[in-house]
Amino acid sequence: MYTPCWSSMVTTTGPWPGRSETDVIATSDDNAHGSKYDRSILYPTETKFSDKLSTASLFHGGGSVTASVVESQILCVFVQPRVLRITFCEFWMALIELFCGIGGAAEAARQLARADLVSARAIDIDRDCGVVYQHNFGLAVDHQTIESIDWGSLVEIGDDAWWMSPPCQPYCRRGRGDHENDRRCDALLSLIAWLDNQPTTLPRAMVLENVPQFASSSHRDRLCCSLERNGFRTSEVVLCPTQFGIPNRRRRYYLIASRTHEATVAAPHDTSLRFSVADVLDSPPPTQSPLWLAIEVASKYAGALDIVDADDPLAMTACFASGYGKSIIRSGSYLRHDGRLRRFSPDEVARLLGYSAEFSFPLEIADRKRWKMLGNGLSIPVAKAVLDAV
Structure with a gap:
């Protein structure tokens, strides 16, 4: 280069x-x-x-x-x-985040520290996410629905890379599985319709992140066909943070489309842990902290909880979903400490997802919202590898 x-x-x-x-x-x-x-x-x-x-x-x-x-x-x-x-x-490339959330792609770009990659625009309907995004990256978020976007206006920013993480619920196992009739897919269908009109000006690259089940959806087929008709070369991969030495399971599908080269991403050969779960933990919270799970709740759901021990150097945490802190089961791991179970704090979850110490939440964002935002976000080490290939 x-x-x-x-x-x-x-x-x-x-x-x-x-x-x-x-x-x-x-x-x-x-x-x-x-x-x-x-x-x-x-x-x-x-x-x-x-x-x-x-x-x-x-x-x-x-x-x-x-x-x-x-x-x-x-x-x-x-x-x-x-x-x-x-x-x-x-040469430079403007990073445009659609469904930007709290800025996982911007955090990945910041950690890459490439002077030719500039976070230029972020779009999300969630105003609380916008507060967190601007707090960390200094860029005001456009609060509008993605399906209302004038796609052609995005290309005017420069030599662009679009990163999008559309809602996963229409495709995931716990959703209705009826993505053809789910209005949450309207934004993606809007993009496909724009591409089908074969616009004269296009971004240099696009990345789509979603749950692995997206790969078998009709929307994936339509999107790939539209991209290829417009001169994009596409590659697809399912990656998990565990492949990058991160003690957190979060398998995600990535579609990478580029008009300049075939952008492929491979997991590192060395998958040994870079750090242990214990390395991300804060000091034990006070006895009355809401992080602790009530004894009767822990007993009731004992067989359904994913539990890790702080002193286990090979402990692997489950995927933290947006319902963590609200749903008791199938939303993330619990930590066993001195015979009791507690939730991971939002800061601990953020560290497991690879956010740097530079990232923080404004004080007015409650823990439950922080968990939800992180659960809807990215694994930063994986996002870095994908973004660096674009």
């Missing part, structure tokens, strides 16, 4: 502590093929940048993402909490 050359100079309206009036972001380098992607500099928010050569100016206000062509290259300006990051690169 060609590594971008950077060449430009910017000034700040400062002065900011520790910054001169003029800062060189990167200088032209004819031999930049061996250089690293990330040559960015971090500035405080509310900083105005102007390029001396082109006099183009950009201003951040309110968490929006801005991109401008400067000297035949792309100036990407995007927000992280409390800082602006500006990057000059010749």
Whole structure:
């Protein structure tokens, strides 16, 4: 892959502590093929940048993402909490999240730390998810139904990668299994209809994540046919975090479609655990904490609960579903500690899903909502592998 050359100079309206009036972001380098992607500099928010050569100016206000062509290259300006990051690169890709939730794909992109991959737009009808997303990534979520989207307008952002995680209930074992007549599939059908009209402008890549049962659905067949008719090369894989050394079972289907190459993902050969369940645990909660399962409830459902022991180095947790904390059975694992059972806290579940310490929930989001959001989310190590292949 060609590594971008950077060449430009910017000034700040400062002065900011520790910054001169003029800062060189990167200088032209004819031999930049061996250089690293990330040559960015971090500035405080509310900083105005102007390029001396082109006099183009950009201003951040309110968490929006801005991109401008400067000297035949792309100036990407995007927000992280409390800082602006500006990057000059010749090629870049805008990540657009549909059904973004709390930002699993954005978290995967942040951990990848590729300067050519920019979280540019996030769409979800759930306003609480939008609060969490903006809290962590500084990008305001568009609150609208996916089926109401003007698909063509999404392509105008740039060289795009679309990540979508449509509702899984129409396809999963615990759902009605009648995806043909389920209104929750309207968004996906809207995308298929748009593709069937063979639009002239298309994103570079698309990724769809869902439960493994999606692979045998008629919607999968229709989507793949529509993508291939529009010049996409598709690959499909079912992956589980356990294949990546994560002590959590969460098998998911991934459809990866690219117009530039065949994007394949394989699990690492070494599947030994990167960490144990004990490594993600907080200190034991107080005796009266609602995390503890009542003794009578634990006795009633004893044979149906998935129980792991904190001192078992090979313990493997079950998939945490959106009903964890509300449904007693078939929603996730319980931890045995000193003869009692307790739920995993939302922070512990987030760690098992691979979220970094940088990720957090706003205080106003209750635990039950946090569990639901995480249960509807992604395994970050798997999402990273998929996203890096796009």
